[in-house]
Amino acid sequence: MGTGDDPVVVRHRELERYATVALKAGRIMMESGASVSVVHRGITMIARGFGVETIGLRSGYTSIAMTVHAADQTITRMLQVGRLGVNHRLDLAVRELCARAEKGGMTVEAIESELARLVRETPRHSPWFTAIAVGLACTSFGRLLGIDWLAFGPVWIAGAIGQYIRHHLLHRGVNIFIVAGAIAFLSATLGGLGAMAVQSGTVQLAMMASILLLVPGVPSTNAQTDIMDGYPTMGSARAVWVLMIMLFAATGIWFAEELLGMRG
Amino acid sequence: MWDFLPHFLHQALFGAAAAAGFGVLFNFGLRALPWCAAAGALALMVRTGGQELAWSLEGATFAAAIVTSCAVSALRGQLGPACNAVALAGCIPMVPGAFFGQALLGFFALTAPHPVDAVEIFVSAAEHIIRVIFTLAAMGAGLAIPAQLLKNQDF
Structure with a gap:
């Protein structure tokens, strides 16, 4: 047999x-x-x-x-x-x-x-629709943070462009952390330049609001949920991932602030 | 009381817009997006109300997450297993991403060869990072407690 x-x-x-x-x-x-x-x-x-x-x-x-x-x-x-x-x-x-x-x-x-x-x-929203929605989310976050109305449009556009390019970069398999840094730099620069162009009084806040599309809200709450459910290893891994994304995003915005002369 | 109303409505409106915008990114269906927006508006209304009562940001965020989670749990007959996800989407506008960014930028500034006001920068950055940790913890706990106690179905 x-x-x-x-x-x-x-x-x-x-x-x-x-x-x-x-x-x-x-x-x-x-x-x-x-x-x-x-x-x-x-x-x-x-x-x-x-x-x-x-x-x-x-x-x-x-x-x-x-x-x-x-x-x-x-x-x-x-x-x-x-x-x-x-x-x-x-x-x-x-x-x-x-x-x-x-x-x-x-x-x-x-x-x-x-x-x-x-x-x-399973349907997905089209990239352009997602970009517009994410841009709106960024500028709404911005209003909650205190950007003035002049910066509203520039942040929307910067967030939308950032999301659109992020979608295509991730689709091409570019490393997610590199994407976070690059998009933070791009969106913060665009948001800052736009806010300066319309003479907004909240340029720095506008730059920060423009990169909020990168904040990993679901992974950060999932990290906590996993730890509470008794999976601390996975929860810790998610938390480290969130920290890394934010480090790269902060690096991107730091370079953007340097470029636009917003630092010290 | 009435002076406060425009600010209250402003926060609710942009909380709704932020939640719906992220709902699209998370691929919620078009029928679920209004629920995300409503959850976002509710969360921001509760948090703004709490802050007007001089609660800390963390305390107000905890209350907002609890109320949002309870509200969507009450609607679980209509929302089904999506109710926990809708509550989470509603709370996304309260994620302290800007604080996180400012904290990290503050720590970056400390790495300059001769930082000016290093102690002030460090205290400010540390304060921001502590607020991030406590706010995220408040939000996560506020979302999880009602969902666990009310035994929301995940399937």
């Missing part, structure tokens, strides 16, 4: 397929901005739908691992996780799929193809 017919090997292969598809769902949720506890629950729900028991789960910043058990067989598998972002609609759609899978009756192939369909077809 070859190993291909060995019932233990066959069972292992089955378990591997269950683990892999559950981990794929978890990876999408994690890359879409879900906290670790939500990711773990989603993975467990899919495994339960196949009638297997989840013995253990571990999430790092770049990987998820799970151990599953059924009929005296146990396997552990790990999957790489890509860049963590925020995609609310995709996250919700995968959560809904997890809830459906938990009820049972879905095959591995059905879940795999549904996951692929969700990744492919």
Whole structure:
């Protein structure tokens, strides 16, 4: 009898397929901005739908691992996780799929193809619409911080241009920290020049408001959520990532302030 | 009381706009964006009200996050598992990104060969970073407590 017919090997292969598809769902949720506890629950729900028991789960910043058990067989598998972002609609759609899978009756192939369909077809706002919205968010933040009305338009435009270029740079695979520094420099310079051109009295605030698109709000709250949920390693990793982004952003704005003669 | 109203409405309006703008970046659907805007307006109204009552920024942020989280939890029948995300989007305008930036710029300034008023710069930067940590903690706790106690469904 070859190993291909060995019932233990066959069972292992089955378990591997269950683990892999559950981990794929978890990876999408994690890359879409879900906290670790939500990711773990989603993975467990899919495994339960196949009638297997989840013995253990571990999430790092770049990987998820799970151990599953059924009929005296146990396997552990790990999957790489890509860049963590925020995609609310995709996250919700995968959560809904997890809830459906938990009820049972879905095959591995059905879940795999549904996951692929969700990744492919979940709508995203167009880059130009997102840029305009993010520019509006920056200038609104600016008003909350105290920029005057003269700086309102320049900050909107600077934030929108920054977001549009950030989208394209990230799409081309440029390092996220380099992008943060470059966009901070660009947006702060544009916001500062615009505010100077309209003789705003709040040029420095306008420069700061122009880079607020870079502030990682969701990762910073997820860091805290993860720590509160009992995942301090992941929470700490997220916090360090947030700090690094802000360091690069601050470097960008520092150079912009030097360029425009705003420092000392 | 009425003198305060324009400022109150101003903060609510721009809190709503900031939350909705970031909602687009986070890929909320068009039907969910008004909820993000409403959550942002509510959060900023509560925080502004708290600050008018001479609460600290951190205390007012905590109250705003609690109220926003409770409000979206009350609407969980309509919002479903998205309710926690809507509350978070509403609180995004309270993330102290500008304080964070100013703190880091202050620390950068200390690295100059002969910084002028080094102690003042250090105290100011340290104050900013402490406010960032406490404000983020207040916001995170304010969002998490009602969601945990009311057992909002994530799925």
